[in-house]
Amino acid sequence: MLNVLRISLAFAMGMTVLVMAPVVPAQDNLGAVEVPVADNSAAARDDVLVEALDALLVRLTGQPDIVGSAVAERLRGRVSDTVNGFSYRSVEVDDGDQAERETRLRVRFSRAAVRNALARDGVAVWPPSPPTVLVWLGAQRDGERFIAGSDRGEALLDALEAAARPLGIRPVAPLMDLQDRRNLGFADIAGGFVEPVRAASERYGADAVLMGRLQQGAGREDEVRWTLLPGDGEPVQRWRTRAASLEAVMAAGARGLAERLRQSLAYVADPDSRRQFTVSVDGIDSLAAHQAVAARLGELVGVTRVIPAEVGGDRVRWRLAIGVDAGRVERALAADPRLQPTGDGYRWRQ
Template identity: 30%
Template sequence: MRLPTQCFSKLLFASCLSLVSLPGFAETVSNLYQVREPVTGQSPEERTQATQRALETLVLRLTGDPKAAQSAGLSEVRKDPQQIISKYGYEAGPPESLLVDFDPVSADNSLRKAGLPLWGTNRPTILGWWLNDASDGSNLVGDGQALAEPLRRAAQHRGLPLRLPLADLSEQIVATAKNLEGTDSAPLKSASDRYGADALLAVHAREDNGKWQGVWRLWLGSQREQGTATGVD
């Protein structure tokens, strides 16, 4: 599901703005140094490309900076990621993935030598309000729904602790397209109090001519970010 992954990529960058004062509901994120990247085969060329993507994902997780992986200080690591990898293997799909385990000490040392700041394992918890508008109707993604899994995978891929609402009737009344796309976060914040999250992510995704378009807003303390994303499903 590409739309959530693109959205959370931008979300991660926005979340980093508040690292100076960590919010009160922070959670410890595990497995930051283990990265899964989809592959279409197990050829050496495919493995090399997936390993490079895994390195970029790791650096993004550890720094919160989408540009950090291209830092001049990481040029040698980009040429030979194996120097900070402890092991790798393949996982059956769908989709089939290359599972890369990076060595935490080596990875951290490489980033420090490159002059890049490290983001700790305690990270802001995010409550995601995600509304899908498709040809067959609207659906607010709730914690126990099958549609929650792609969102959880996307959050884990970006190293973010995600919570989802129950999506009961009272929350469906609040999580309308108007409130999700609006600049006033008061209605959502009121409905979010019981979940104890640091940040609110509101996404309204619409299906149009076989493609998906999403508008998202993020509230993290006094900071706000917004953007759009597109996807094939």
């Protein structure tokens, strides 16, 4: 059985070298942007290409003001050079009064070309896979207290996601199943208690954890007290947002989240990924585990390519192409809950 597994892993290694170019190939749609367009004409398309490019720049960096930078201006001047393709679709839009049909242009940009242009200008970007943030949102509204998730508070989470997605952040809602309800209560969120939240979050494996307590303040404004538990050994950060509407308070919270996440996750990439880092992982006893480890390593900050170099028993030695200092990769490995340090490498936790 062991020999069969080693042969299978060796085959997988050869295939991985061929197919694992930029990390997480299934995420190709991250370079696609959809914008409303007047019609299918070339003139109308040219009018909105710059708008689509600006949206991609914000998504890659988490910085709304990137659109006013010199590199953004240069990219807009040759926007067609960064376009890989486009398509149209018609969608139904309901503005509350009546439903209408709207034409949208889906533009597929070369993410590599845009990211490299940003890197050469010294602009920090998100990792290739969007940062995931587990959101524990405690709400106190209309006499009710609850943690949003499952079948409660969907509108609250939707408002936060709508604000965070354009900034390149992927919010994740907790399941709020029996395990979550047993491990965490509203009082933990309301009190800003970090340790029980951190413990309850381990099962999700997100890049960071966000707590928020939503309540209506004076003047019936919505107010949220936020607490960010970033990874990579960064300190806990707290801030507040207040606004007259749910959408506005969540938008302000998403901007604050992006600013703080950038401190630990964004980096100025090496466009050529000339630096390399080697890591050994034990506990790889199946092709499924091999693929899972490859995907996990590819999600680490600064990793642009993952190549298996050697198989021995249940251990695989990986060679990582990195665009950041090796120290950042080492810290990300140490903080990953599914990789247990062994002294000379790591063990994969199934």
